[in-house]
Amino acid sequence: xxxxxxxxxxxHPLQEEPEFFTLTVDGETVxxxxxxxxxxxxxxxxxxxxKTFDQSTFVIERICGICSTSHPFAYTRAVEDIxxxxxxxxxKYIRTIVAEGERVHSHLLWFGLAGHFLGYNTVxxxxxxxxxxxxxxxxxxTGNRNNYAMFKPGGVRRDIxxxxxxxxxxxxxxIVPTLDRLKKAVLDDPVLHARLKGIGILTKEEAxxxxxxxxxxxxxxxxxxxxxxxxxxAYDRVDWDMIVTENGDVFDKVVVRILEVYESxxxxxxxxxxxxxxxxxxxxxxxxxxxxxxxxxxxxxxxFHYVRSDGTNRPARHKVRAPTFxxxxxxxxxxxxxTISDATIILAAIDPCYCCTxxxxxxxxxxxxxxxxxxLVRLSQEKTKKLANKMGLQ
Amino acid sequence: MKLxxxxxxxxxxxxxxxxxxxxxxxxxxxxxxxxxxxxxxxDPEKCVGCLACEQVCPAEAIGxxxxxxxxQPKRIIIHYTDTCIFCGTCEQACIADHQGIRxxxxxxxxxxxxxxxxxxxxxxxxxxxETCGAxxxxxxxxKWIAERIGELSFSSPTLFYSHLKDLGVVDENIISALxxxxxxxxxxxxxxxxxxxxxLTTK
Numbered sequence: 001x002x003x004x005x006x007x008x009x010x011x012h013p014l015q016e017e018p019e020f021f022t023l024t025v026d027g028e029t030v031x032x033x034x035x036x037x038x039x040x041x042x043x044x045x046x047x048x049x050x051k052t053f054d055q056s057t058f059v060i061e062r063i064c065g066i067c068s069t070s071h072p073f074a075y076t077r078a079v080e081d082i083x084x085x086x087x088x089x090x091x092k093y094i095r096t097i098v099a100e101g102e103r104v105h106s107h108l109l110w111f112g113l114a115g116h117f118l119g120y121n122t123v124x125x126x127x128x129x130x131x132x133x134x135x136x137x138x139x140x141x142t143g144n145r146n147n148y149a150m151f152k153p154g155g156v157r158r159d160i161x162x163x164x165x166x167x168x169x170x171x172x173x174x175i176v177p178t179l180d181r182l183k184k185a186v187l188d189d190p191v192l193h194a195r196l197k198g199i200g201i202l203t204k205e206e207a208x209x210x211x212x213x214x215x216x217x218x219x220x221x222x223x224x225x226x227x228x229x230x231x232x233x234a235y236d237r238v239d240w241d242m243i244v245t246e247n248g249d250v251f252d253k254v255v256v257r258i259l260e261v262y263e264s265x266x267x268x269x270x271x272x273x274x275x276x277x278x279x280x281x282x283x284x285x286x287x288x289x290x291x292x293x294x295x296x297x298x299x300x301x302x303x304f305h306y307v308r309s310d311g312t313n314r315p316a317r318h319k320v321r322a323p324t325f326x327x328x329x330x331x332x333x334x335x336x337x338x339t340i341s342d343a344t345i346i347l348a349a350i351d352p353c354y355c356c357t358x359x360x361x362x363x364x365x366x367x368x369x370x371x372x373x374x375x376l377v378r379l380s381q382e383k384t385k386k387l388a389n390k391m392g393l394q
Numbered sequence: 395m396k397l398x399x400x401x402x403x404x405x406x407x408x409x410x411x412x413x414x415x416x417x418x419x420x421x422x423x424x425x426x427x428x429x430x431x432x433x434x435x436x437d438p439e440k441c442v443g444c445l446a447c448e449q450v451c452p453a454e455a456i457g458x459x460x461x462x463x464x465x466q467p468k469r470i471i472i473h474y475t476d477t478c479i480f481c482g483t484c485e486q487a488c489i490a491d492h493q494g495i496r497x498x499x500x501x502x503x504x505x506x507x508x509x510x511x512x513x514x515x516x517x518x519x520x521x522x523x524e525t526c527g528a529x530x531x532x533x534x535x536x537k538w539i540a541e542r543i544g545e546l547s548f549s550s551p552t553l554f555y556s557h558l559k560d561l562g563v564v565d566e567n568i569i570s571a572l573x574x575x576x577x578x579x580x581x582x583x584x585x586x587x588x589x590x591x592x593x594l595t596t597k
């Protein structure tokens with residue numbers, strides 16, 4: 001049988017890290033995948049060297065629209081590591097609250113899109129409606145739905161108003177009942193079980209070998225979380241559990257993310273109730289020469305920043321490593337051997353930016369286009385439908 | 395035909411009664427939360443024209459232009475709404491008690507003509523050097539410094555004259571009599587260069 005090559009990528013301006021996959025398929029089955037990254041140089045690191053330490057935070061925030069707290073969190077920790085200095089207690093709590101709010105909205109966004117890819121468009125619309133609540137919470141606390149502009153080396157820019165807290169808690173609480181129903185709907189759904197269980201398995205050994213991070217590794221039984229391993233912010237002052245599952249398939253990645261939303265809600269509520277009084281900012285004036293590192297558990301895994309200072313008011317070098325960089329190579333372990341209709345959800349399971357899938361095109365040997373991005377999503381949705389029909393559920 | 399489940403029926407009735415979740419946006423304007431970070435706006439009364447906001451702006455969305463020709467010298471401070479990222483650093487850096495430029499709740503910033511509508515500007519009166527005509531600072535800025543440092547401002551004629559002029563206690567006739575370009579020029583509002591010249595040289 002003739003082998004076809006499916007190129008995915010490489011460009012999309014919305015992606016955090018543009019990537020280019022070449023899927024080689026034999027009929028329905030994926031036999032090889034080649035991942036190449038490093039397209040689209042945005043010059044963020046160089047731009048950061050042009051700005052002052054304070055201004056850089058805003059550049060870093062715009063690396064990713066969804067992780068707009070994770071990168072500044074890691075960056076400010078790296079700068080504080082140069083001095084070194086401990087931020088005030090209240091600032092730590094505020095940082096934690098914003099970071100967990102971001103995790104909730106990021107996981108919900110992924111959850112909705114996963115539903116869309118599988119043909120569960122009701123889930124998609126429900127979850128995104130739910131996500132509006134947490135975006136409202138973030139707007140009340142920080143002043144914007146994304147790009148929160150909260151972080152600065154030495155503290156936070158904006159205090160949490162005590163009058164806002166009851167409304168915020170009410171809004172967070174309103175997520176839980178709907179989320180409970182969604183969790184039940186997903187975890188008990190026989191079609192989803194048939195569709196997601198046992199596909200795209202990343203075993204524990206592979207997760208360790210590929211250095212997978214975040215929910216991708218935790219779904220494979222590797223208990224790895226910066227928030228627990230090297231606590232920072234208010235994470236060691238709050239009681240929460242790390243969610244770890246054993247199977248490493250797509251279903252487990254869904255489970256890990258849904259359960260993590262509950263943990264994040266728990267952390268946010270505890271932090272809001274325990275919010276200590278005091279300063280929120282150290283007003284750091286000078287950064288001495290030296291180097292520092294900062295890590296933060298972003299929704300997709302550990303994000304890592306390295307900053308070197310030469311004593312001026314600008315970073316001399318700034319290096320960023322985002323979690324998807326570590327998670328992408330694990331495709332080699334998960335996609336090979338699966339069908340094309342499963343490839344979409346497996347690629348989606350590590351939570352990269354979905355924009356790449358919109359740029360899929362299947363070509364046969366003579367170069368004729370036979371499948372586009374929407375076709376692949378359609379294929380995936382049709383498979384779910386077929387399964388449901390076979391099980392007599394629709 | 396497959397019959398709907400009771401739960402689905404309840405959901406459908408609920409949706410009918412409640413109406414759509416989405417807002418009727420263009421018909422009904424969106425009201426953001428009071429903490430929303432929207433368009434920064436200058437307060438021409440409170441702003442002293444010091445340009446601290448321009449210096450700290452991470453997006454370089456604030457610029458200025460000094461117009462010294464045709465009579466009234468003025469500084470035009472421009473805020474480009476299309477470049478602004480609404481981070482609020484300008485408000486935090488504002489020396490006029492964070493009142494000179496403040497974030498508002500305004501979010502509706504669309505415009506048709508980028509050249510004409512993509513920015514907002516205010517004008518501040520400039521103080522020129524009375525000898526060479528170079529720009530010193532905005533008049534309000536000099537007054538602000540004089541008020542801040544109190545009696546210490548009497549060490550600098552530029553500062554205390556700005557302040558006294560504002561209070562209206564300066565006799566212009568006396569000042570205009572001192573026109574010999576010599577040491578007496580020290581008792582004028584001068585730029586740094588002229589101040590050095592009048593202090594170090596005698597004509």
